[in-house]
Each structure stands twice: as C-alpha cells, then as structure tokens.
Amino acid sequence: MTPRLFALAFLTLAVGAIPALADDIFLTEQKPTEYLAKDRLIGVNVHDGDGKVIGDIEDLVVDSDNKIVGAIIGIGGLLGVGEKKVAVSLPSLSIESTDKGVVITMPAATKDALTAAPAYKRANPPKGWLQRAAEKGEEIRDKSGPAYEKAKAAAKDAYESAKEKAGPALEKAKQAAQPAAPADAPKN
Structure with missing residues (x-):
C-alpha cells in the first residue's frame, strides 16, 4: 500500500468515526421513555x-x-x-x-x-452558598477569560493610539495656555 493510499484510508476511517463518536457522547433530545x-x-x-x-x-x-x-x-x-x-x-x-x-x-x-x-x-x-458562589465565579472566569484578555489588549491598544494621536494637539494647547509676555517688557 502506498503512503498516499494509506493516508486516504486512515482519513476515511477517522472521518467516518467522528459521527459515531458524537452519537455516543451527546444526547440531542429526550426520548418518550425518559424524564428529567x-x-x-x-x-x-x-x-x-x-x-x-x-x-x-x-x-x-x-x-x-x-x-x-x-x-x-x-x-x-x-x-x-x-x-x-x-x-x-x-x-x-x-x-x-x-x-x-x-x-x-x-x-x-x-x-x-x-x-x-x-x-x-x-x-x-453539602456545599454552602459561599462555595457554590465561588465555583460559579470560577466557571464564569473560565468561560470569559479569553474574551476578557482580548478586550483588555484591545483597550490598551486603543488607549496608546489615542494618546499618540492626541500628543501634538496637547502640546499645542499647552503652548497656547502659556501666558504671553507683556509687550512693554524688556527683552534680553
């Protein structure tokens, strides 16, 4: 058997096994003979x-x-x-x-x-309400952890970009806010 034919046979077996595996794991609906x-x-x-x-x-x-x-x-x-x-x-x-x-x-x-x-x-x-609340907090953190980190990085990037763009305008505003020297003041 050539390596290409072997790979094709393996892929066919692997892909064919995926639906069977899913059928053994997930229950998609309640049967008439079952109840919760x-x-x-x-x-x-x-x-x-x-x-x-x-x-x-x-x-x-x-x-x-x-x-x-x-x-x-x-x-x-x-x-x-x-x-x-x-x-x-x-x-x-x-x-x-x-x-x-x-x-x-x-x-x-x-x-x-x-x-x-x-x-x-x-x-x-039995678990107390405090332990259940802590477990729920961990669950929420685990579910939202990657999204939180992504949002945090995006916010940091947006802050740095805004700071960079506002820099020249800030310097202009600072210079404009400096009191002007009186016209009759002696020059050095």
Missing part, C-alpha cells in the same frame, strides 16, 4: 399507603456505577425547618405517571416507621 428528575421527581410529594403526604423527594442517591439506588425524602418540619432527611431504596417507592402528574407512593411507610428511621448520613457535607 428535576422535572418529575425532585420536590414531588411522597404518599403513604393511605394516600396521606409523608414528605417529598429531596434528592436521589446514585452509586459508583451511576445508577439511581435510592431517594432522599424530607419528612416533618415546616418549610424545610426541622425537617429530617431519610433515604429509602428505589424499589420501596411506587412511581406512577398519571394525567395529574407523577404520583409517588411508599406503601410500607407509616408515621412511626419514618419517625424511627435513621436520618441519612452524607459522606461529604
């Missing part, structure tokens, strides 16, 4: 077997294989104050999609069982 947790699970009330609200889904527990294994339910409290967070396995929940929205039921739940259940212990403390 933030839209349909997070914040949704959880009912007991009798239909009474016992709490709401606060978060999802994801394992090291990136599979959802459970849900964090916020129970008790008022407007989040004094609320206890309890984790339950995903199979313990019944999740149904109805014409009124998603209905989540935990048939085995009782008020006594939830009160007695241990609070969920996190491995890492």
